[in-house]
Amino acid sequence: xxxxxxxxxxxxxxTVRDFAESKVAPVAEELDREARFPYEIVAELAExxxxxxxxxxxxxxxxxxxxxxxxxxxxxxxxxxxxxITVAAHTSLxxxxxxxFGNEEQKREWLPKLASGQGLAAFGLTEPDAxxxxxxxxxxxxLRDGQWVIDGSKIFITNAGTDISACVTITAVxxxxxxxxxxxPNGTPGYEISAPMKKLGWHASDTRxxxxxxxxxxxxxxxxxxxxxxxxxMEILNGGRISVAAMGVGLAQGAYDLALGYAKERRQFGKxxxxxxxxxxxxxxMATEIDAGRQLVYKAAWLKDHGREYALAAAQAKLxxxxxxxxxxxxxxxxxxxxxxxxxxxxxxxxxxxxxxEIGEGTNEVQRMVIARHLGL
Amino acid sequence: xxxxxxxxxxxxxxxxxDPGTKRLDRAGEGALNHFDANxxxxxxxxxxxxxxxxxAVSLGPQKALDSLRKALAMGADRAVLVSDDAAAGxxxxxxxxxxxxxxxxxxxxxxxxxxxxSDADGAVLxxxxxxxxxxxxxxxxxxxxxxxxTVHVKRQTEHGYDTIEAPxxxxxxxxxxINEPRYPSLKGIMGAKKKPQDVLSLxxxxxxxxxxxxxxxxxxxxxxxxxxxxxxxxxxxxxxxAAQAIVDFLAEKRLI
Ligand SMILES: Cc1cc2nc3c(=O)[nH]c(=O)nc-3n(C[C@H](O)[C@H](O)[C@@H](O)COP(=O)(O)OP(=O)(O)OC[C@H]3O[C@@H](n4cnc5c(N)ncnc54)[C@H](O)[C@@H]3O)c2cc1C
Ligand SMILES: Cc1cc2nc3c(=O)[nH]c(=O)nc-3n(C[C@H](O)[C@H](O)[C@H](O)COP(=O)(O)OP(=O)(O)OC[C@H]3O[C@@H](n4cnc5c(N)ncnc54)[C@H](O)[C@@H]3O)c2cc1C
Numbered sequence: 001x002x003x004x005x006x007x008x009x010x011x012x013x014x015t016v017r018d019f020a021e022s023k024v025a026p027v028a029e030e031l032d033r034e035a036r037f038p039y040e041i042v043a044e045l046a047e048x049x050x051x052x053x054x055x056x057x058x059x060x061x062x063x064x065x066x067x068x069x070x071x072x073x074x075x076x077x078x079x080x081x082x083x084x085i086t087v088a089a090h091t092s093l094x095x096x097x098x099x100x101f102g103n104e105e106q107k108r109e110w111l112p113k114l115a116s117g118q119g120l121a122a123f124g125l126t127e128p129d130a131x132x133x134x135x136x137x138x139x140x141x142x143l144r145d146g147q148w149v150i151d152g153s154k155i156f157i158t159n160a161g162t163d164i165s166a167c168v169t170i171t172a173v174x175x176x177x178x179x180x181x182x183x184x185p186n187g188t189p190g191y192e193i194s195a196p197m198k199k200l201g202w203h204a205s206d207t208r209x210x211x212x213x214x215x216x217x218x219x220x221x222x223x224x225x226x227x228x229x230x231x232x233x234m235e236i237l238n239g240g241r242i243s244v245a246a247m248g249v250g251l252a253q254g255a256y257d258l259a260l261g262y263a264k265e266r267r268q269f270g271k272x273x274x275x276x277x278x279x280x281x282x283x284x285x286m287a288t289e290i291d292a293g294r295q296l297v298y299k300a301a302w303l304k305d306h307g308r309e310y311a312l313a314a315a316q317a318k319l320x321x322x323x324x325x326x327x328x329x330x331x332x333x334x335x336x337x338x339x340x341x342x343x344x345x346x347x348x349x350x351x352x353x354x355x356x357x358e359i360g361e362g363t364n365e366v367q368r369m370v371i372a373r374h375l376g377l
Numbered sequence: 378x379x380x381x382x383x384x385x386x387x388x389x390x391x392x393x394x395d396p397g398t399k400r401l402d403r404a405g406e407g408a409l410n411h412f413d414a415n416x417x418x419x420x421x422x423x424x425x426x427x428x429x430x431x432x433a434v435s436l437g438p439q440k441a442l443d444s445l446r447k448a449l450a451m452g453a454d455r456a457v458l459v460s461d462d463a464a465a466g467x468x469x470x471x472x473x474x475x476x477x478x479x480x481x482x483x484x485x486x487x488x489x490x491x492x493x494x495s496d497a498d499g500a501v502l503x504x505x506x507x508x509x510x511x512x513x514x515x516x517x518x519x520x521x522x523x524x525x526x527t528v529h530v531k532r533q534t535e536h537g538y539d540t541i542e543a544p545x546x547x548x549x550x551x552x553x554x555i556n557e558p559r560y561p562s563l564k565g566i567m568g569a570k571k572k573p574q575d576v577l578s579l580x581x582x583x584x585x586x587x588x589x590x591x592x593x594x595x596x597x598x599x600x601x602x603x604x605x606x607x608x609x610x611x612x613x614x615x616x617x618x619a620a621q622a623i624v625d626f627l628a629e630k631r632l633i
Contacts, residue, residue, distance in 0.1 A: 008570065050563060
């Protein structure tokens with residue numbers, strides 16, 4: 001048993017923390033208020049190699065492990081969720097399908113562009129009538145004259161409509177009881193992207209509705225074997241859950257840090273409120289649960305890095321940290337009192353950014369379904 | 378060209394000095410002295426795409442390798458750590474002796490220092506090391522260039538700028554205004570492990586244990602104290618009228 005992070009993992013944490021505090025924190029509130037996509041920050045993250053952290057070096061990535069990747073996502077979320085989900089969706093959802101299921105030609109075509117952060121990748125699974133029941137996909141792709149002709153729509157898709165969005169991997173019905181994944185480059189005729197959706201949180205993250213009208217892409221844009229789409233997206237979601245769980249830990253840590261700082265400064269009844277046991281106990285609970293959540297996330301990441309079965313651990317980590325971050329932002333805002341309800345206080349943004357962690361990449365209920373299945377139920 | 382950069386691993390956080398030993402508290406986490414990140418950055422800037430070798434040099438405990446690794450991750454080519462139990466508790470004179478011995482082995486054309494260490498804040502080591510090496514020293518560099526065998530330095534002073542040149546080999550302490558240090562890239566972090574990292578003992582440097590650490594230090598720290606509390610300070614809590622209270626205070630003191 002060894003709880004020690006490697007020297008590299010420690011240095012990645014320090015570097016990303018330092019970057020998040022000095023480059024992201026000063027603009028997070030403004031980006032959120034103006035619902036502005038963080039182009040400058042993404043460019044800087046790209047320069048650091050953070051847009052392709054777990055992608056192998058031969059395809060232009062940094063060749064990092066999943067633990068390092070989780071640490072990076074955790075540290076970004078501690079400061080700003082919109083930036084973190086931009087990186088996480090790009091990496092785990094957008095780029096991974098091409099790395100895992102693409103052939104050599106597809107990898108050479110897409111990965112260097114994506115891993116270097118020149119282009120942003122999206123994953124279009126969810127449809128208006130296929131959410132938790134993602135297998136109910138209705139979007140159709142028909143093979144005609146060497147091209148996939150796509151018709152249908154997707155909803156709530158992250159990273160699809162920015163100026164640097166390069167492609168979206170969509171799930172589509174390609175035959176009877178047959179789902180496949182197909183890469184659709186941005187700019188393909190018939191691929192239309194809605195205006196940004198208005199959201200409760202994640203204001204600086206790009207979320208769109210997509211529609212496909214006789215949208216034709218080359219036959220070679222199919223990822224992996226035809227008809228393997230369902231298994232493929234399940235595998236993508238398993239990995240993605242680790243990054244969303246890392247977001248839960250990071251968000252909780254950020255909210256806890258704010259609460260701790262505030263409780264020491266805010267004076268009522270003649271002393272800092274941190275001296276009241278009722279406040280101390282809340283902080284003690286938060287610190288304990290955050291530690292527990294972090295262990296679950298790192299364990300899931302470690303299992304994945306060691307080629308072990310990790311789907312159960314990832315679902316447990318995501319469920320636990322979703323609920324954890326909910327409790328922690330709630331307690332933290334409570335500790336901030338009325339000030340926490342004001343937009344100038346970062347906790348109000350963290351509070352709004354929390355809820356989606358219990359919904360995206362599988363709701364709490366879906367995680368419980370996955371866990372129950374592993375229990376043999 | 379070969380550039381050596383002296384970097385210190387400094388304690389992070391609040392408890393920087395151990396009240397018992399009156400030495401720097403090395404128990405907790407440490408980090409690369411942020412003033413030295415400016416020196417590393419400047420060395421890397423001078424290196425550019427050339428084949429100049431940048432060597433990071435530190436004296437400290439094994440943990441100081443963390444800071445050297447950060448320098449490597451930023452782009453330095455090689456690291457040298459002088460680490461020896463007998464070096465613990467070195468004062469300025471003893472520290473300068475050890476660093477000078479390590480630098481003498483390296484024979485760099487240019488030695489860069491940060492302006493000061495953020496823990497002990499001496500801001501003197503570069504002068505002492507240059508003296509021992511018998512090399513010219515320029516401090517507070519806020520612009521630096523090398524052409525041929527000469528280093529040109531724009532030096533920041535209270536009154537303005539001095540423009541100085543000195544023949545190589547030379548020692549330069551950079552100001553923290555000289556540049557904005559880069560973040561180590563992920564590739565740099567992953568690659569750092571593969572770069573040479575040598576750990577040298579006093580014996581490797583040919584320095585006698587009696588000339589290092591406490592034995593080699595003639596100064597003794599007797600006591601540490603907090604700065605005296607400001608007797609006549611006044612704290613204004615913001616109940617919505619703080620700005621007015623501050624204006625009144627300044628007016629009363631005839632400052633506005
Ligand atoms: C409380 C306290 C009081 C002290 N008082 C005295 C005293 O009165 N007289 C005395 O002689 N010593 C004293 N020392 C010891 C002295 O500070 C350190 O021994 C010493 O290393 C000198 O300077 P500095 O750390 O202040 O470095 P500075 O002179 O501030 O450092 C300048 C630059 O030198 C380089 N550098 C510094 N240390 C290292 C290192 N270990 N390895 C590589 N590069 C380095 C860095 O580039 C740094 O930016 C004291 C120490 C403490 C903790
Ligand atoms: C900001 C944002 C970004 C997103 N980004 C992406 C993206 O990049 N790509 C993508 O493909 N999708 C994305 N999504 C979609 C997201 O994954 C879905 O919203 C999510 O999977 C839930 O689907 P749904 O919204 O249709 O909810 P529904 O499936 O309609 O669920 C409604 C409720 O019913 C519950 N429920 C459903 N089935 C069961 C059951 N069998 N038992 C018990 N309870 C059940 C759910 O848990 C939930 O509470 C994003 C969503 C948001 C809000």
